[in-house]
Amino acid sequence: MKHFFEYNWQIRDEIIELCKDLSHEDLFRKRQGGLGSIAETFYHIIKVEHNWIRDLQAKSILENVFHDFTSFNQIIELSRTLRPEIKEYVLKWHPDIENNILNVKPGNGKQIHCTYGEAIRHIIAHEIHHVGQLSIWFREMGLTPVNSNLIHRGLFINNHQYSSK
Template identity: 45%
Template sequence: MLKLFQYNWQVRDDWFTWCKDVPEEELLKKRVGGVGSILYTLFHIVDVEWAWITLDLRGEQVPKHPTFEEYSSLQKVLNLSRQYRGDVEPYVRSWTSEMESKIFSENNPNGETENFKYGEIMRHVIAHEIHHIGQLSIWSRELGKKPVTANLIRRGLFDN
């Protein structure tokens, strides 16, 4: 589990670096598919990971959930990513097999209770980011830029 989160964090950081050479208007431009713009997609990835793990699995309360309007610049989203990773990483590192089948319950939009295993949610968070990274890759090609590699190998994750 940890290696896949580390992979996602490396790829995300690579995308932040990639974005530094893209005009802000292109980062904010509404695009076909996905959740909107390149920058909003990165914000969404960061926010979803943090919300599922910090708010839902860890059950922490926050005074106010952040909005994209508060973080609509590359540097602000990058800073939020670093801050939230600091919240999420200790939980990911402390993951044990006993946590896999723990149950998280929430009400769906119809008011019905749904139950999810913690392991299912963790894997959803991993897959969610990978899905959106694919969208960023398509948009990068539309801009005539080479996308960040999605390769898991050659990232040094298994060198130890």
Template identity: 45%
Template sequence: MQTMFRYNWLVREEWYRWCEDVSVEELQRTRTGGVGGILHTLFHIIDVEWSWIQELQGKSGFQESFESYNGLEKVRKLDAAFRPEVEEFVQSWELSMETRPFFDPRPNGTMDVDAWGEVMRHVIAHQIHHVGQLSVWAREIGKKPVSANLVGKGLINPQLLS
């Protein structure tokens, strides 16, 4: 679990650096698919990660809109503000949390019950899904996307036998 979150954070940082060489207009341009454009998607990834982890802890999620965070530095600052608490929660993950029930009230008055492990994996998959969209949009504007390769990022050190 921790490895995949670290992977997502590393890839997200690489996307921020990728964005530095793209005009504000391109970063904010509404695109086909997803939640909007490149910056809006990065904001959305942060929002969803933070909100789900807040919900698991019984806290309220993030309620602000993208309009308040429509610049690269604003998105980065939001991520930096949220990351320490998210990282603390991820690092405290233990096996007993996998099947802990999460009660998710639905707008129609019903209640879904999911396992915490399922919610955490959803958060991981959510970013990976949107990074795929970012990659397509990068190619549309003529830029090479950030590599999605997990191998070679140094996230797991091999145990070499002597």
């Protein structure tokens, strides 16, 4: 499981590098599909990952919203600020909590009832899903999206640990 979080963080950092060459207008422009813009989708990935980890720890979630962020650099900083807490939880993950039950009622009012294992896997899949949307938008802009291949990232061989930035 830890390797897949490391994978997502590698991809996220590579997307940040790709986005550094884009204008504010390109990053915040409303687009077809997804959450509407590259910046908002990127914010959503970060926020949802953190919210779920906080839910798994029975901690309150942060009360920020996308409109609080007026630059992509602020969103990047949010990712860098929240990652250590997430990484700490992920590195402590143990199979013994896999079947613990999580019951939360998020802001949309729909009750969520699942195992911790389902929730942690959902976090991983959620980011991969949205990276696919970002890749489509990058292609539409004439850019080559980041290579999302899991192989050759050094995640499983030699017990490589990705160091967060």
